[in-house]
Structures are given as structure tokens and as C-alpha cells.
Amino acid sequence: MTPTLAWIAALAVLAGHFGLMLSSYNRINGFGWPRKNIKRCTKVMFAFTVIGPPVAIAVWRGFFADWIGGNADLRSIPIPLAIYAGLCLMAWPLLGIPWLYFRPILGIESVKVKRQIEIVPVQQMVTHRLALTAKCKFESRLPINQVFELSIDQIELPVVGLPPALDGYRIAHLSDIHLTGDIHPDFAGYVVQRATQWAPHLMALTGDIIDKQPCIDWLGQIFAPARARDGCYFVLGNHDTRIADSWQTREAMDRAGWTDLGSRGLSRKLGGVEALIIGNEHPWFQRPTIDPDSGEPFRLLLSHSPDQFEWARRHNVTLMLAGHTHGGQGRLPIAGPLLSPSFHGSRYASGDFYRAPTTMHVTRGLAGTHLIRINCRPELSLLTLRAVPSPQPA
Template sequence: MRDVLPWLLLLLVLIGHGGLHIAIYNRINAIGWPRKVVKGLTKFFLLTTIGIPAVALASAMDPLRTYLSGQGSWNVLPVWIVTYSVCCLVSLLVLGIPWLLSRPHLASDRVRAPRDVDVIDVRQHRSGPLTLTSKASWQSRMPMNQLLQLSVERVELPVIGLPPELDGYRIAHLSDVHLTGDIHPEYASFAVEKATELKPNLIALTGDIIDQRSCIDWLVDIFSPAEAPDGCHFILGNHDTRVVDSWETREAMDRAGWIDLGSQVMPRTLNGVACELIGNEHPWYARPELTPGTDRFRLLLSHSPDQFSWARRHGVHLMLAGHTHGGQGRLPLIGPVLSPSFHGSRYASGQFYRRPTTLFVTRGLGGVHLFRINCRPELALLTLRRMEASGP
């Protein structure tokens, strides 16, 4: 046991080191700072993820060998290594326990919702290739990459406080299209047309539509076929700031027949019920001002699930979000690890409830990183179901 303990502590230190850097990565990418600043910090902490263990190994090889052989205590190691190791062990407890409790099978605020899943390989519905660049071509052929396998998911979503008239109301939820020029626009067109075929009452798009200005010309062709009796509504996300004038994107979506909810509160009547449709693009754009104490049913489109607390404070009944891509990859049992959120991967995807708000987070359609490991792109058809109040 004495020989095993040093190796066990080293393993725990390395896990704590990796977990600390993952937590930093997730939270840096949730901040509304300029893209260059975020990318610079991300690269710096990627460097320290590799560099700190490498420097420790190179500068203290003999003391580490002595310690791991069981012939010496922590005292043989340099002070900075001992100090940093203690920080890693503390972070393993402080960050690791909440992370474990937020796993999909353990999370107390996760809501059970029946799903009917239909997976469509979009490549089989087009005669030509869907990849437009060599990068996209070889990455799409990577083993286990589900990049172009669209998962159409019909979800019976329980919503606390849902008016009886809205029981059975259907919302097609899209997000994170990420038009980069790597994937043919027919991929996004297929998803939009499929959303219309599902015959929803309303279609919602929760941001990150475009990454390259040259793709603005695609928007009308992609999105104009969408139809729903109560309209097609959209907001923008952080990647939409990459187009210098975001109004170009908004105007193109307007020409496609979509309704811009960005930073707005829009009174609407849905199935005879007085509602407020709300768009929250914070922290990349302004948040709307809401009046307290309304009797209207509040439906919020938010790019990031980090606005969950804001939604709860403002009496939102149902919040739809994207941004996190389901973690882009999911480990068996453990679920997602990387997720650009202040909550880490807690709200990477799925349905949650914290009084008085039900939150649904979609995995989205695309991404700048052209891989999806055990995490298919998602088009969700949400059928709202009335439930009695319960939960935290």
C-alpha cells in the first residue's frame, strides 16, 4: 500500500489538473469578451494544460522518482510542485463532486421526457457531397464522427405552469447552424425543411446562425421554406458577432420571413392564450427589459443556458437554448465534459426544471469543430405537456 499511495496521489493530482483546466476552458468560452481575447486565453490555458506537467517532470525528475519509489515524502519535491499539487487536489473536491452530481443519470433538476428518435444520414438525401472543403471532407470520415447524422427527436416536454390551452402545443427547435462554408447549405436546408414537415405550431431558432459573411447570401434560400402557423422566430448568438454588422444577418433572416426576437419582448396570443415571446442574446447583445408580475405565459429564446437564473428571476415558464452543442462529444455513462458555460457541462443538453422555469437545451445542428462523437446534431420537436408544480 505504501508503494501504491504515491502513484494514487499523482493520478489524483493529474485528474485535478485536467479538471481545473477544463473548468477554466468552459467558463472562458461563456464570457462575452471579444473573440480574440477569448481565443488567446483558451490557447494560453491549453499551453499550461500540457506545459505544467512537462515542466514539473523536466525540472524535478530525480525528486519525483524518489517520491514515487516510496523512499521519500512530499518534502523531497520542489515547493511550487507541492503547492500546485495541493491546489489540484482541492479543485478535484470543489469542482469534481458537483460535476459528478450533475451527470445525466444523477442530476436532480433534470426532467424526464419521453423521446422518439429518428436518425437520418443527410448524405443519403443528396446526390453530391455535403462537404465543401478538404478539412470537412476528411473530418467527416473520422471514425465515430456523427457530423452529418441528423437526429430528429420528438420530445413530450412537461412544462410547469403551462396553460391548459397550450397542452399539446408543438415547437420545432433549431439552434447552432454555424454556416462556415465547410458544409453545403443543403444540409441546413434539409433540417429546416424537415422542421416544417413536422407541422409545428411555431419554429424557434436560438442563435449561432452564421460564421462567415460570405454565407449571408445562403440565408434566404435556406430559411425561406420554413412555415408555422404562429411564425418562425430567431435570435443571434456569439458566433453571429463574427459578421461585423450583425444587422446584415437580421435583415437576411427578415427577407426569409423569420421574426427577429433579439433583445425584445413580443406580446402574442398562442392558441387563445396571452403570451410573451422573449429573446435573450446576452452577454453578446443586450438583454430585454421585462415587467414584473405579468399573468402572460412567458416563452424565452436564449442562446446560452447560462441565462437560466435570469429566466427564473423574471418568471419565465419555458426557456429554449443552444450554444453548448451537447458537449460536442459524450463519454459513455459520464456524458459531456467540454461545454462553453458557467455551469460547465451541467446544462449541455436535455430538459431541466428549477422553479418556475423549464429549460430545454438542444445539441444544435452544426459547429465550427467538424466532429460529433456520440453526440448527433439535433432537430427537436417539442410537444408541450401540462404538469403540476414540483421540484426545487
């Protein structure tokens, strides 16, 4: 093997190594494991991602010297190294091709929507300083960080199978509030205020409301002003398990006038149409038990994670709303997001999707425990539903 081919092979293995670790990181965060277990796994994976290659070079430095010099052949590769190098090379077709196939720019499974975007520098709209901690003050000043640049997206969303009476129905969709104490509650309060001013028929909050116990006292002032004709509904997410007793969050939201949909379905009339509004907090809480064939003309699912898309399809959900993935927290030009805590990787990191019979909207959410957003502004989704007989591909 020539030195040039040896270098190409080594770089291909190295790229496969990073791809394999990135894919594993995304998917391990889709499990409902205790937080401490996931943290341990991700720390080990991060260390292996960074330290693994130089350690391998140090252990088998003689082989690598011969390899890069073009003096080694395949039969001389140490067995552990050969096995892992094979896995890294297999990652190219097995993980790389699906990753490329579902890039946002290609629009696979995406729904074409009309979108009007208003960018609001929230710090200029409130009286208090939004950054409360030294960490937040430093990171929010970084020129690439959009953490306080709210994107208010008014979206006309085509929904296959939507009853004609619900054409024009308005849903304000919020997600991933992540009250950690780093950001002043005025940020989330402003978002709720803007959502209410839009006069939605229904308001939906899809989880990860709170991360730290003292922030429970903020829930009333943030969410009590919310108003929607057909009610305000919420589910919890994985970060809501960080509170010692999640019922404290549920009870505080109930006092604020919001309806807990956790692990159940509620029959309601929306715009004069019989509807079933469902909450799915799996895998962190119990899944609801729903009859797939009870025959409501409209089924609305609030799910923290887009990983429940297949569940929604099996249960004949018309429209599913989700968050959790933060739009990837950062998005590359053309390639889009890389990080996304989902069994699907970054496939459903944000946007609008259709797989019969379900249309799904995934919002980028409002905040996070990581306080940097790159090309990925926090999002308030204002959805106007439109009845269509068939999907509208992007």
C-alpha cells in the same frame, strides 16, 4: 511515504490538473469576451495542460526522482509545486463532486419526457455533396463521426404552469446552424424542410446562425421556406459576432420572414393565450429589459446559452429554449459530456430541465466549427408541450 502511495498521490494531482483545466476551459467560454481574447486564453490553457506536467518534472527532476522512489517527504516539496498540487487536489471535491452529481444518468433537475427519435443520414436525402472542404471531407468519413446523422427528436415536454389551452402546442426548435462554408447549405435546408413538414405552431432558432461573411447569401434559401402558424423567431449567439456587422444577419433573416427577438420581448397570442416571447442574447449582446411581474399566463424565452437559466427564473419564464453547448460535441458512455462552453460546465449540455418556475430545453444543435460529433448527433427538436401541475422528475 512508500513508492505506491507516492504514485497514487502523483496520479491524483495529475487527474486534478486535467479536471481543473477542463473546468476552466468550459467556464471561460461562457464569458462574452472578444473571440481573440478567448482564443488566446484557451491556447495558453491547452499548452499548460499538456506541457505543464513534463516541464515541472524537468525543472524539479531531483525532487520527482526522490518522490517516486518514496525517499521524499512533504516538507521537501518546492513551494510553487506545493501550491499548485494543493489546487489540483482541491479540484477533486470542489469540482469533481458537483460534476458527478449532475451526470445525465442520475437525472438531477431533469424532466422525464416521451421521446421518439428518427435518425436520418442527410447525405442520402439531398442532391449535393454536403462536405465542401477538404477538412470536412476527411473528418466526415471518420467512422466515429456522426456529423451528418441528423436526429429528429419528437418530444412530449411537460411544462409546469403551462396554460391548459396550450396543451399540445407544437414548437420546432433549431440551434447552432454554424454556416462556415465547410458544409453545404442543403444540410440546414433539409432540417428546415423537416421542421416545416411537422406543421409546428411556432418555430424557434436559438443562435449561432453564421460564422463567415460569404454565407450570409445562403440565409434566404435556407430559412425562407420555413412556415409556422404563429411565426418563426430567432436570436443570435456568440459566433454571430464573427460577422463584421451582425445587423446584416438580422436583416437577411428578416427578409427570409423570421422575427428578430434580440434583446426584447414581444406580446403575442399563442393558441388564444396572451404570451410574451423574449429574446436573450447575453453576454454577447444586451439583455432585454422585462417586467418580471407583468402577468402574462405564458412566457417563452429564446436564449442562445443555458447560462441564462437563472435570469429566466427571476423573470418568471414558463419555458426556455437554448443551444450553444452542442451536447458536449462528444459524450462518453455513462459519464456523458465533458466539454461544454458554460458557467455550469456540462451540467446543462443538452436535455430537459426544471427549476421553478422554469422548464428548459437545451438542444444539441445542428453543426459547429468543430466537424466531429461522437455519440452526439445533430438534433432537430420537435416539442409538443404538455400541461402539468408539478415537475416530472426523471
